[in-house]
Amino acid sequence: MTTSPLSRRRLLGTAGAAGAAGLVAGAAGGVAGTALAGDDTPPLSTVGSTTVMFHGKHQAGITTAPQSRGHLAAFDLLPDAGRKGAAALLRRWSRTAERLTAGRAVADDTAIALDAGPSSLTVTFGFGHSFFSRTGLEDRRPAALDPLPAFSSDALDPRRSNGDLWVQIGADDALVAFNALRALQKDAAGTARVRWQMNGFNRSAGATARPMTTRNLMGQIDGTRNPRPEEADFEQRVFVPGGGGAKDPEWMAHGSYAVVRRIRMLLDDWEELSREEQERVIGRRKDTGAPLTGGTETTPLDLEKTGPDGRPVVPANAHARISMPETNGGAALLRRPFSFHDGFDEKGVPDAGLLFVCWQADPLRGFVPVQRKLDRGDALSPFIRHEASGLFAVPGGCQPDGYVGRELLEG
Amino acid sequence: MTTSPLSRRRLLGTAGAAGAAGLVAGAAGGVAGTALAGDDTPPLSTVGSTTVMFHGKHQAGITTAPQSRGHLAAFDLLPDAGRKGAAALLRRWSRTAERLTAGRAVADDTAIALDAGPSSLTVTFGFGHSFFSRTGLEDRRPAALDPLPAFSSDALDPRRSNGDLWVQIGADDALVAFNALRALQKDAAGTARVRWQMNGFNRSAGATARPMTTRNLMGQIDGTRNPRPEEADFEQRVFVPGGGGAKDPEWMAHGSYAVVRRIRMLLDDWEELSREEQERVIGRRKDTGAPLTGGTETTPLDLEKTGPDGRPVVPANAHARISMPETNGGAALLRRPFSFHDGFDEKGVPDAGLLFVCWQADPLRGFVPVQRKLDRGDALSPFIRHEASGLFAVPGGCQPDGYVGRELLEG
Known part of the structure; x- marks a missing residue:
């Protein structure tokens, strides 16, 4: 019933290759219950029955295929919580996450998720800068x-930025995700309170005939250049090494750093551009995601190619050119965003965009150099606005007898 | 590729009865593309490929199985739009809805939904009370x-209530739904502006092993007593008869009236009750939805049954007792709500609840008597708050050469 990271994509890819068009309905690996004897039907599980293990070397929700529904929340410790209160909270949270991700109910279950399976639920915990002074752990x-x-x-709203603790919830069912959010909020009562909370979404499992890189609300295929688990340097780009690495404390072994940005898309402005103008801003075709220099979605950009006018086909300020790892000293980050849409303002302007979450072993070699370059000359800049920001240390995963952050809080 | 109303539930029910546990992943009827020759695999479509016809006797989105994502929006006509502008808008909207529900792109497509199938998209249009004075159609x-x-x-916010025009969008993919909302908003430019807009959700297709009545955010199975299409009086309860009926204008033939209420759930208060207390408020078990007097979800309440204390097992003020058709002079309405969750307020209280949408041939025999009875003595009242309200006349469906509301606007 468990799936290895990113296996949905792989499994669906396999099914697609076998020509079973229209057969796979977006479920990830694993059979629901036992296979029916003498039944040759391929073992498909429902969306609901897919389980992502909570325990492991890394926390779930980092390399897990993006779910269709997400909640991000930051919590601040209450003044008298201290290190002991924080440790007890992380212990409760880990136990709740373990139960819910396995499709089991918590003690004071409200039944919201009662009939649904775990629906690929993941819960991921992180610590913000302020957590350490609140708990007397500055030295760590x-x-x-x-x-x-x-x-x-940047046009950052401090009330929706940072925070002592960070929780990322993802699931392929909105009620399962909400149930987890409420359970974790209840666990926090008396110890921490919600600082900010945001809702996001991605394509539903099975909405496209083949597995695809998801699209964002600008209509752009988003995430093509993500590092892939099969690449040799994937682990070292995304995760802190075992033992803690040169710059990292030991408790961050197998952990990762999450940069969270609420990126508002100025969709009315964006949609005034023609399709061709939008493609020059990005440097890629909208329909296929292929570079303007040709090929398919995964073809590298040809940075040197010029058009009949002698100018680069991929403009010098195109988003894809500026953000590519090759132009950023090899910087790489694993993007794993959700889209958001929080309605319209009184003028009918959508409050919508990207809950950008990216993962890296070192923000100074991941998000920071990329964003610095984008900040200087990205053609996309006039169409987006960073409205909130967070940076969180996400420790490695825990084992059944432990809890997330134990090495920090009890070490 | 098309499905008849409510067929997902029926189809899933059939598959479940055949014992194919874990096989069906929530997709509705119809084969994606053509069946593979010589392939005995049951014809399953993906979530994305399911199409709900826009054209028909009734508008889609009324008896259609509830989708996992929904948008409700009201628009007000601009001062100089008039009847002619409104007619042109409804013509544009109908054309856009026809294209998008068939999985085709609109002229100025932004590609958000490019790869996804129609994902059971429905778009439903209605007219509010103020529409008729704005267009000089008071007599109709x-x-x-x-x-x-x-x-x-009631604690109604007028800014989020009523409106000249109402649009209900539902889809099993959030990007498909958002794309439709934006396309309709663009169609309205120069004629109408968004008055209010709300986002909702339901269980994902395939999140439960068997098809089920959905749960709401109180954890309650919600919709058990809905009238069913196979019942003899279903049509007459939900739809205005052909010709218009005794009290209705002819242009409302085959139409229905939608009552829309944003019902905030006071979840923190609700969750302070024990499971047993919650069940006495409702009159049903939380796990199965069965009446407290026994049986299964569909067993009728035994209103007379008393417990060892001599008091009714289903309390006199239980929500299920008060809202049941038998205690409301046969009133019946078709509930088709979405849940909503718009984050937390600064105290950590969730802004969450039910985007209640109900359908009936006559609000004075549907919503009004039921709500009046609930208003007097429903044990659930302390835990909910009606924050917005709308009432809309939803005409019958149109044919390919027409548009929704043509009989009103050109008649």
């Missing part, structure tokens, strides 16, 4: 949590 | 649109 604060530099395109 | 306004009575539990 990773240098990587030093505040992000300011960027010229 | 149905009496059924007379304002709803005030209820003691």
Whole structure:
């Protein structure tokens, strides 16, 4: 019933290759219950029955295929919680996450998710910069949590930024995700309170005939250049090494750093551009995601190619050119965003965009250099606005007898 | 590729009865593309490929199985739009809805939904009370649109209530739904502007092993007593008869009236009750939805049965007792709600509940008597708050050469 990271994509890819068009309905690996004897039907599980293990070397929700529904929330410790209260909270949270991700109910279950399976639920916990001073653990604060530099395109709302603790919830069912959010909020009562909370979504499992990189609300295929687990340097780009690495404390072994940005898309402005203008802003075709220099979605950009006018086919300020790892000293981050849409304002302008979440072993070699370059000359900048920001240290996964952050809080 | 109303539930029910546990992943009827020759695999479509016809006797989105994502929006006509502008808008909207529900792109497509199938998209249009004075059509306004009575539990926000025009969008993919919302908003430019807009959700297709009545955010199975299409009086309870009926104008033939209420759930208060207390408030078990007097979800309440203390097992003020058709002079309405969750307030209280949408041939024999009874003595009242309200006349469906509302606007 468990699936290995990113296996949905792989499994669906396999099914697609076998020509079973229209057969797979978006479920990930694993059989629901036992296979029926003498039945040759391929073992498909429902969307609901897919389980992502909570325990493991890394926390779930990082390399897990993006779910269709997501909640991000930051919590602040209450003044008298301290290190002991925080440890008890992380212990409760881990136990709740373990139960819910396995499709079991918590003690004071409200039945919202009663009939649904785990629906690929993942719960991921992180610590913000302020957590360490609140708990007297400054000496264990990773240098990587030093505040992000300011960027010229920032319009950050401090009330929706940062926070002592961070929780990322993802599931392929909205009620399962909400149930987890409420259960974790209840666990926090008396110890921490919600600082901010945001809702996001991605394509539903099975909405496309073949597995695809998801699209964002600008209509752009988004995430093509993500590092892939099969690449040799994937682990070292995304995760802190075992033992803690040169700059990281030991408790961050197998952990990762999450940068969270609420990126508002100025969709009315964006949609005034023609399809061709939009494609020059990005440097890729909208329909296939292929570079304007040709090929398919995964073909590398040809940075040198010029058009009949002698100018680069992929403009010098195109988003895809500026954000590509090759132009950023090899920087790489694993993007795993959700889209958001929180209605319209009184003028009918959508409050919508991207809950950008990216993962890296070191923000100073991941998000920061990429964003710095984008900040200087990205053609996409006029159409987006960073409205909130967070940076969180996400420790490695825990074992059944432990809890997330134990090495920090009891070490 | 098309499905008849409510067929997902029926189809899933059939598959479940055949014992194919875990096989069906929530897709509705119809084969994606053509069946593979010589392939005995049951014809399953993906979530994305399911199409709900826009054209028909009734508008889609009324008896259609509830989708996992929904948008409700009201639009107000601009001052100089008039009847002619409104007619042109409804013509554009109908054409856009026809294209998008068939999985085709609109002219100025932004590609958000490019790869996804129609994902059971439905778009439903209605007219509010104020529409008729804005367009000089007062003489065609149905009496059924007379304002709803005030209820003691109302705390209505006028800015999020009513409106000249109403649009209900549902889809099993969030990007498909958002794409439709934006396309309709663009169609309205120069003629109408968004008055209010709300986002909702339901269980994902395939999240439960068997098809089920959905749960709401109180954890309650919600919709058990809905009238069913196979019942003899279903049509007459939900739809205005052909020709228009005794009280209805002819242009409302085969139409229905939608009552829309944003019902905030006071979840923190609700969750302070024990499971047993919650069940006495409702009169049904939380796990199965069965009456407290025994049986299964579909067993009728035994109103007379008393417990060892001599008091009714289903309390006199239980929600299920008060809202049941048998205690409301046969009133019946088709509930088709979405849940909503718009984050937390600064105290951590969830802004969550039910986007209640109900359908009936006559609000004075549907919503109004039921809500009046609930208003007087429903044990659930302390835990909910009606925050917005709308009442809309939803005409019958149109044919390919027509548009929704043509009989009103050109008649």
